[in-house]
Amino acid sequence: MNNISAFGLLLLFIYFSMVPSYAQKKNDLEGRWDLDIEFQGKIQPSWLEIRHSGHDTFIGRFVFAFGSARPISEIKIYGNRFTFQIPRQWEPDGSDMILHGQLKDNAISGTILYTDGSIIHFNGKPAAQLPHIENPQWGKTIALFNGQNVEGWYFDSDDSHWSVSNGILTNVKGGANLISKEKFTDFKIEAEFRYPKGSNSGIYLRGRYEVQIADNFGLEASDIYFGGIYGFLEPNENVARPAGEWQQYGITLIGNRVTIVANGKTIIENQTIPGITGGALDSAEGKPGPIMIQGDHGPIEFKKFELTPIN
Numbered sequence: 001m002n003n004i005s006a007f008g009l010l011l012l013f014i015y016f017s018m019v020p021s022y023a024q025k026k027n028d029l030e031g032r033w034d035l036d037i038e039f040q041g042k043i044q045p046s047w048l049e050i051r052h053s054g055h056d057t058f059i060g061r062f063v064f065a066f067g068s069a070r071p072i073s074e075i076k077i078y079g080n081r082f083t084f085q086i087p088r089q090w091e092p093d094g095s096d097m098i099l100h101g102q103l104k105d106n107a108i109s110g111t112i113l114y115t116d117g118s119i120i121h122f123n124g125k126p127a128a129q130l131p132h133i134e135n136p137q138w139g140k141t142i143a144l145f146n147g148q149n150v151e152g153w154y155f156d157s158d159d160s161h162w163s164v165s166n167g168i169l170t171n172v173k174g175g176a177n178l179i180s181k182e183k184f185t186d187f188k189i190e191a192e193f194r195y196p197k198g199s200n201s202g203i204y205l206r207g208r209y210e211v212q213i214a215d216n217f218g219l220e221a222s223d224i225y226f227g228g229i230y231g232f233l234e235p236n237e238n239v240a241r242p243a244g245e246w247q248q249y250g251i252t253l254i255g256n257r258v259t260i261v262a263n264g265k266t267i268i269e270n271q272t273i274p275g276i277t278g279g280a281l282d283s284a285e286g287k288p289g290p291i292m293i294q295g296d297h298g299p300i301e302f303k304k305f306e307l308t309p310i311n
Contacts, residue, residue, distance in 0.1 A: 027052065029082055029103050032275055034283035035124040037112065039065050045208075045283035047275040048108075048124065050075055050082070062086060062099070067278040068224055068231025080104065088115040127275060128286030130255035133186065136310040144180055144291060145169050145305035153178050155295075162295060169302040171201075171295045178295055179207065179281070183288040184309055188252040192304040197243040199298035202230065205253045206289030207281035209273050211260060213300065215243045227262045230277040235260070235267035246303070254310070256285070 027050075035046035044065040053059045058075040067089045075084040080103040085096050094115030101110030101122070112120040144152060147167045155162070155176035162171050162178055171178070184206065193213065195201060201213040209229055216225040217240045223231055226240035227249075239262050241247050250261035260268040276283050281292060291307065293300070 032127040033124040034127045034285055035122050037120050037122040039120055045276055045280045063278055091115045132255035132257055139309045139311045141306050141308040144307050145302055152181055171300050174296050174298055176295050178293040180290040183290050185288045186254045186310040188308050190306045191249045192246055193302045194246045195300050201300040202294040204292035207292045208276040208289055210277040216240050217242045227260055227267045229273050232274055233268055233271050239263045239265050
């Protein structure tokens with residue numbers, strides 16, 4: 001029995017010493033990367049995730065300057081260089097997008113062959129590791145919308161259709177986004193809003209993570225529908241009310257973990273947001289950021305918008 005047990009232990013030792021040797025080995029390119037891309041004459045934020053699937057296969061996700069997170073079926077890695085191809089997302093015509101990059105000094109850089117044939121340059125650094133506070137001490141609640149005007153906010157373009165009347169903040173049609181002048185780190189938000197049929201908006205947490213607002217009443221829950229973190233986190237149910245009715249969000253963001261209570265139901269609970277969503281203001285995930293209300297898609301109204309920061 002002793003000899004058999006010793007032999008069995010030897011086999012187990014050999015097995016467990018060999019299998020993790022490739023399963024746990026991590027390529028230096030693996031991880032999440034906050035990118036800056038040169039697009040449409042300015043620097044815009046982007047995001048990339050690289051991870052292994054099996055022994056020598058790499059997959060991932062990619063967020064361009066706009067749109068949702070896109071799955072990458074295969075990332076080819078050659079030493080410190082990598083490349084992948086991804087289908088176009090919004091353009092009816094054009095080619096697939098092809099990205100070529102390299103790793104040097106814990107940063108990545110390279111080019112993107114865009115769908116129209118143009119070349120876009122990018123640079124990236126590892127996404128920040130954001131600390132999570134288990135039992136936060138909450139500070140004083142701030143009325144970001146004061147019921148009278150847009151004091152404390154600014155527009156990101158001259159094409160603004162925002163106004164305040166009878167205590168209601170209204171955007172009548174697609175135009176400028178509304179951005180808070182103050183920046184925040186960890187906080188909770190209480191908001192009440194409504195929208196007409198077919199409209200679309202969103203609340204960007206730290207200006208980087210969009211909580212979707214859209215007329216999706218009666219549809220199956222989705223990460224691109226009402227209450228989702230756009231392209232990343234899907235609510236456990238769609239609790240959207242019909243268009244024209246007032247709706248409520250209670251949103252808590254600590255580090256990169258989010259909890260969302262919509263219309264009295266918890267639909268996302270303490271889930272990690274992997275990275276920035278399309279339309280973000282920047283990709284500097286380790287820094288405080290403003291609140292942005294999306295105004296470039298459709299009409300939206302707010303009668304309450306309060307924020308309570310963590311001390």
